[in-house]
Amino acid sequence: MNYWLMKSEPDVYSIDDLKRDRNEIWDGVRNYQARNFLKTMAVGDMAFFYHSNTKPPGIAGLMKISKAMVVDPTQFDPTNKYYDPKSDPEEPRWHTVTVTYVETFAHYISLDQLKDTFTPDELQVVKRGNRLSVMPVAEAVAQRLLNLAAE
DNA sequence: GCCAACGTTGGC
DNA sequence: GCCAACGTTGGC
Numbered sequence: 001m002n003y004w005l006m007k008s009e010p011d012v013y014s015i016d017d018l019k020r021d022r023n024e025i026w027d028g029v030r031n032y033q034a035r036n037f038l039k040t041m042a043v044g045d046m047a048f049f050y051h052s053n054t055k056p057p058g059i060a061g062l063m064k065i066s067k068a069m070v071v072d073p074t075q076f077d078p079t080n081k082y083y084d085p086k087s088d089p090e091e092p093r094w095h096t097v098t099v100t101y102v103e104t105f106a107h108y109i110s111l112d113q114l115k116d117t118f119t120p121d122e123l124q125v126v127k128r129g130n131r132l133s134v135m136p137v138a139e140a141v142a143q144r145l146l147n148l149a150a151e
Numbered sequence: 152g153c154c155a156a157c158g159t160t161g162g163c
Numbered sequence: 164g165c166c167a168a169c170g171t172t173g174g175c
Contacts, residue, residue, distance in 0.1 A: 007173090129157075
């Protein structure tokens with residue numbers, strides 16, 4: 001079982017939205033490195049829900065991967081902002097996962113706290129200028145995050 | 152709202 | 164295949 005961190009702007013989709021929806025397709029990722037991580041996710045993996053572009057940015061909760069290798073439907077929808085006319089329905093370019101709500105942390109872990117606790121090597125999200133929206137989290141780091149969240 | 156970082160596009 | 168222009172991300 002692997003741990004991940006996935007970013008979303010709460011104005012667009014927040015952990016409260018996921019709590020309400022229970023399950024959601026994590027659509028709209030259009031970065032190959034992030035997509036490649038999405039494609040390696042397995043059912044049962046856990047992902048930290050990171051709120052980006054908000055004040056303060058940070059980790060808001062936890063979700064679980066409930067379906068792997070989901071074809072992102074938005075790539076074939078011409079009315080969608082994530083429409084990709086170059087994606088071939090026979091060979092879809094963008095795969096993602098379905099996530100299921102697990103919990104909202106009692107203690108929101110702000111980016112400032114993440115920077116105080118982890119080095120950029122331990123947790124890529126604290127790296128300055130980091131724009132990757134999906135990234136792996138090492139088991140030991142994940143455990144420390146879960147401890148922080150419970151404080 | 153600004154802007155640094157950086158991925159993508161497209162002319163050559 | 165290079166690289167300038169452009170667009171997006173995301174912290175501040």
